[in-house]
Amino acid sequence: MAAKKKSDNDPALGKSLLHSMILQRRFEEKVAEAYALGKIGGFCHLYIGQEAVSTGTLSLLRDDDYVLTTYRDHGQAIMRGMSPRSVMAELFGRIDGCSRGKGGSMHLFDRHVNFLGGHGIVGGHVPMATGVGFAIKYRGGDQVCICYMGEAAVNNGAFHESLNMAGLWRLPVIYVIENNKYGMGTALARASSIKDMYKRGATYNIESAEVDGQDVWAVRDAMQDAIDRARKDYAPTLLEIRTSRYMGHSMSDAASGTYRSKEELESDRKRDPINLLKAKLITDKLIMDADVAAMEAEIAAVVQDSWDFADASPEPPLEALFEDVYVETTT
Amino acid sequence: MALITYRDALNQALRDEMHRDDRVFLMGEEVGEYNGAYKVSKGLLEEFGEMRVVDTPITELGFAGVGVGAAMVGLRPVVEFMTWNFALLALDQIVNAAAKMLYMSGGQFPMPLVFRGPNGAALQLSAQHSQSWESWLAHIPGLKVVAPGTPYDAKGLLKAAIRDDNPVIVLEGEMLYNTKGEVPDEDYVIPLGKAELKREGDHCSIITSGKMVLVAMQVADQMAKDGIRIDVVDLRTIRPMDVDAITASVRKTNRAVVLEEGWEVCGIGAQVVDYIQRDCFDHLDAPVLRVHQADVPMPYAKAIEKAAKPDVAKTIAAVKKVMYIES
Numbered sequence: 001m002a003a004k005k006k007s008d009n010d011p012a013l014g015k016s017l018l019h020s021m022i023l024q025r026r027f028e029e030k031v032a033e034a035y036a037l038g039k040i041g042g043f044c045h046l047y048i049g050q051e052a053v054s055t056g057t058l059s060l061l062r063d064d065d066y067v068l069t070t071y072r073d074h075g076q077a078i079m080r081g082m083s084p085r086s087v088m089a090e091l092f093g094r095i096d097g098c099s100r101g102k103g104g105s106m107h108l109f110d111r112h113v114n115f116l117g118g119h120g121i122v123g124g125h126v127p128m129a130t131g132v133g134f135a136i137k138y139r140g141g142d143q144v145c146i147c148y149m150g151e152a153a154v155n156n157g158a159f160h161e162s163l164n165m166a167g168l169w170r171l172p173v174i175y176v177i178e179n180n181k182y183g184m185g186t187a188l189a190r191a192s193s194i195k196d197m198y199k200r201g202a203t204y205n206i207e208s209a210e211v212d213g214q215d216v217w218a219v220r221d222a223m224q225d226a227i228d229r230a231r232k233d234y235a236p237t238l239l240e241i242r243t244s245r246y247m248g249h250s251m252s253d254a255a256s257g258t259y260r261s262k263e264e265l266e267s268d269r270k271r272d273p274i275n276l277l278k279a280k281l282i283t284d285k286l287i288m289d290a291d292v293a294a295m296e297a298e299i300a301a302v303v304q305d306s307w308d309f310a311d312a313s314p315e316p317p318l319e320a321l322f323e324d325v326y327v328e329t330t331t
Numbered sequence: 332m333a334l335i336t337y338r339d340a341l342n343q344a345l346r347d348e349m350h351r352d353d354r355v356f357l358m359g360e361e362v363g364e365y366n367g368a369y370k371v372s373k374g375l376l377e378e379f380g381e382m383r384v385v386d387t388p389i390t391e392l393g394f395a396g397v398g399v400g401a402a403m404v405g406l407r408p409v410v411e412f413m414t415w416n417f418a419l420l421a422l423d424q425i426v427n428a429a430a431k432m433l434y435m436s437g438g439q440f441p442m443p444l445v446f447r448g449p450n451g452a453a454l455q456l457s458a459q460h461s462q463s464w465e466s467w468l469a470h471i472p473g474l475k476v477v478a479p480g481t482p483y484d485a486k487g488l489l490k491a492a493i494r495d496d497n498p499v500i501v502l503e504g505e506m507l508y509n510t511k512g513e514v515p516d517e518d519y520v521i522p523l524g525k526a527e528l529k530r531e532g533d534h535c536s537i538i539t540s541g542k543m544v545l546v547a548m549q550v551a552d553q554m555a556k557d558g559i560r561i562d563v564v565d566l567r568t569i570r571p572m573d574v575d576a577i578t579a580s581v582r583k584t585n586r587a588v589v590l591e592e593g594w595e596v597c598g599i600g601a602q603v604v605d606y607i608q609r610d611c612f613d614h615l616d617a618p619v620l621r622v623h624q625a626d627v628p629m630p631y632a633k634a635i636e637k638a639a640k641p642d643v644a645k646t647i648a649a650v651k652k653v654m655y656i657e658s
């Protein structure tokens with residue numbers, strides 16, 4: 001991987017990336033707390049450890065670009081500009097949630113920021129992203145669609161069918177594999193016939209790259225190339241971004257001890273994306289410890305506010321149960 | 332007899348059948364090293380090894396098809412879906428291949444395989460993860476469909492499913508795995524296609540299956556306190572359906588409520604009501620009522636999720652209505 005750093009000496013940018021990552025982290029720590037208290041239910045998958053992926057990629061998108069993702073969607077939703085309030089209220093199952101309490105953790109949606117979900121079936125959203133790419137090209141636009149998936153989704157037929165169409169029809173979709181090494185309890189090597197997921201791109205005539213997902217600058221560099229390709233030539237890209245989830249697969253799964261050793265997790269944690277960026281910015285004298293402390297305090301207040309807001313928001317009324325099954329046709 | 336969980340009853344059935352017949356193997360996501368997403372296959376990898384307890388990638392269509400191919404040439408696969416919601420990706424293999432291979436080959440290729448996993452809703456898993464598929468699957472000629480509601484039935488029906496030479500769908504339940512009941516250690520099978528009268532009564536029939544059996548039993552217990560005697564017919568096998576058991580019950584009680592976990596439209600209850608109106612028309616003292624999930628995708632929020640699900644209160648209300656009891 002080329003060590004080109006196009007963008008790492010802008011102090012305001014560095015600070016804003018750090019802010020985004022810390023916000024996602026603290027938000028999800030609060031989510032874990034709320035889950036333990038029973039305020040959040042169902043399946044809930046945390047993104048902790050992977051924040052440089054959402055931050056590096058989404059920091060380069062335009063407002064009119066599109067985002068699709070999996071059930072592990074809190075970090076991307078917030079990074080895309082959805083308010084922590086509306087996300088927390090959704091997790092609490094309340095009417096002010098981004099999906100009006102109907103979707104929950106796995107199904108965050110917000111049309112105002114072109115956040116097209118939060119999808120629960122592994123691989124199911126990958127063809128949809130391909131369809132969004134098709135629509136962009138159909139209309140002659142220059143937007144891009146970014147589609148996140150776990151490395152285990154790559155083994156599903158939907159991935160291969162999608163990439164073939166995107167490669168064949170030249171669609172402006174950036175497929176991002178967040179390779180956190182495990183699909184639930186199954187290590188990559190026990191589920192995939194090849195180790196390097198990015199190589200799947202070549203079969204479909206799609207440019208691909210392997211990226212260090214703990215280094216937000218490396219993620220941005222790879223993403224910028226992908227965006228340029230998509231906007232200029234309607235060319236798709238496959239990025240394999242290597243990262244680590246520091247928590248269990250979901251709230252009901254232990255972080256380590258069964259399929260993943262404690263040592264492996266500890267070693268991964270040494271490359272915490274937030275600490276790496278923070279250390280770099282401090283070494284480069286772009287920020288000081290006091291700046292980080294101020295940032296943490298501000299974020300703690302935002303996160304607490306999201307909790308208070310969610311807690312005060314009413315549950316959806318009974319009538320809501322029957323709403324939104326169909327839309328009234330107006331033409 | 333031992334008091335064990337539904338999960339352990341299934342585990343016993345799998346273990347016994349794998350010992351009994353070395354053509355039987357288990358395949359699915361997380362069935363091996365992880366001991367099953369819901370721990371149904373606990374210990375089996377250790378006991379039987381990697382050829383017989385096979386962890387798959389997340390490739391439902393692919394591994395369901397591997398099951399079909401292996402069955403064509405004489406193995407007896409048990410294919411586990413982590414939940415039936417994900418089995419939708421494999422419907423082509425289940426419906427277009429397994430269900431009709433025997434027929435379209437003019438009887439040459441039987442399909443002795445089992446597709447199993449949890450069906451229906453748990454708690455707050457919302458729209459994509461809370462669906463009951465029994466009517467979809469029971470619609471297909473060539474498939475058999477069972478839905479055990481108790482640990483005893485889970486063991487006996489799974490064993491029968493594995494020994495059957497046809498493709499059998501086994502619908503389990505996330506909310507059932509921890510329930511306990513008396514289960515004999517020894518070998519027994521419950522014949523497919525036979526319902527069981529889980530409770531005798533002469534005032535009203537409740538016809539149900541799977542997870543809803545527990546609800547029906549609670550209804551029967553509660554109503555017994557008011558002197559109302561419910562006949563609880565547990566279908567156990569949804570296809571082929573034990574029509575005689577249904578009609579015998581309704582002829583006795585003259586009133587019926589059909590309780591199912593899934594949606595109303597084209598649901599299992601519609602089929603049951605059809606059998607009743609055909610065979611028991613002159614025996615009915617009231618229209619047959621149905622209790623089912625609200626006709627909407629499952630929402631996440633707690634209170635409206637509860638409102639969407641069939642439950643004891645809704646079933647009691649339906650029984651009272653068919654008995655013309657003011658509530």
Ligand SMILES: Cc1ncc(C[n+]2csc(CCOP(=O)(O)OP(=O)(O)O)c2C)c(N)n1
Nearest residue numbers: 072120121122150151152153182183184417
């Ligand atoms: C089609 C399908 N099969 C199985 C599941 C259950 N499931 C949910 S997440 C998951 C693991 C996915 O791993 P990966 O794609 O690597 O994403 P990660 O969770 O690591 O972000 C599984 C098996 C599902 N949701 N959809």
Ligand SMILES: [Mg+2]
Nearest residue numbers: 150151182183
């Ligand atoms: Mg993964």
